[in-house]
Amino acid sequence: MVRPRLHTDEQLLDAADAVLARVGSARFTLELAAQEAGVSAPTLVKRFGSKRAVLIASSQRWVDSIEVDPPVDARESALDALRRLSVGSYADSDQIEHAAGHVSSLAMDLGDPELTRLLALGWERKRQQLAGAISRVIDAGELPRTLEATAAARTLFALLEGTFLAWTVAPDGSLTKILDDEFDRLTTTWKRGTP
Template sequence: MARPRLLNDDQILQRVGDALGDVDAAWTLAGAAAAAGLHPATLIKRFGSRRGLLVALSQRWVSSIPSKPTSDDAHQELLAWVDSTCASEVAEDQMLTRIDMLVEDLRDPELRALLHDGWQRNIDYLTGLVNRARQDGQMREGISSVTIAHLLLDTAHGSLLRAAVTPGRRDTAPACTTQSLLEALT
C-alpha cells in the first residue's frame, strides 16, 4: 500500500524553493531534498528528475508574478518590487550559485523559455504599475511605460551581476541603483 501524501506538489515546491534561496554551492537533488526536509525519492516520484523539479519550480515562479497591480498605491508597489530585487543580504557564494542557476536555465531551451515568460510577465506587471502611478500623478510622463519597465528590470538584473563582481562595495547594492532609477523617473 502506498504511503499517503502529506504534502501537495505546491507545498513541496515551496519548501524546495525556500531551501534553494539559501544554497551557496551547486545544488543536487539530494541536497535540495535534505534542505527541504524531504527524501530525494519524494522529489523523483513527484517531478521525475532534477530537471523536472527545475521546470516545476520555474513554472511556479512564472505563475507567482502578478499580471497587474495588486494594490491601490502603484508607486508603493513599485518601491516594494525594487526592495524585492535587493541582494544586499545574499552572501557572495549564494550570488555565484544563483548565477550558475541562471546559466543552467539559459542552456536548457524549456527553462530558457520559462525564464523569458517570467521576465516578460515582470515587464507587463511593471508596465501596469507605471501606467497606474502615472494616472495617480505619482510619476511624470515622458519615456513610455514599457521602456521604464525594461529599464527597471534590466537595472535590477545588471545590479545583481555587478554586486556579484564587487560584493563588498556598498554602492553596488541592487536596490540602491534600481531605487535611484525609479526616483529619476518619478
C-alpha cells in the same frame, strides 16, 4: 489501499527552492532537496522524475507567482508600490550566498531550452508587472505623462538585473540599499524629463 501523501508537491518544491537559493542549480541534488524536505530522494524521483523536472517545476511555479496586475494597496503611493515591486523582489538575494545561487541557476537555465523559455516568460511577466505599476505612477501624477510605461519598464528591469549581477561580482554593501539608490536615481531622472 493508497497511502496518503505526507508532503504536497508545493512543500517539496519549497524545500527544493530553499536548496536552490543556497547552492544554485549546478550543485543542487535531489538528495539535498530530500533532506531539506525530510523525505527520501526516491520520493522526489517518484513525484517529479528527475532533477531537471524539479528545476522545471520550480521555474514554472516562479513564473506563475509573478502577478502581472497585483492588487493595489490604497495606503501605499503608486511610486512606493513601484519601488516595492522593483527593489523588494530582490530581498531574498541580499545575502551573497543566495545571490550566487540565483546566478548559478541563471547559468543553468541558459543551457536548457525549456528552462530558458521559462526564464524568458518570467522576465516578460515581470516587465509587464513593472509597466503596469509605472502606468499607475504616471496616472497618479508622480511621474510625467511623457514617459512611455513599456519602455520605462524595460529600462528599469535592465537596471535592476544589471545592478544585481554587478553586485554578485563585487558585493559591497547591501544589495537592496544599492538597488534602492539606483531606483531613486532613475525615477529622479524620469521626473526631470531628462534621458
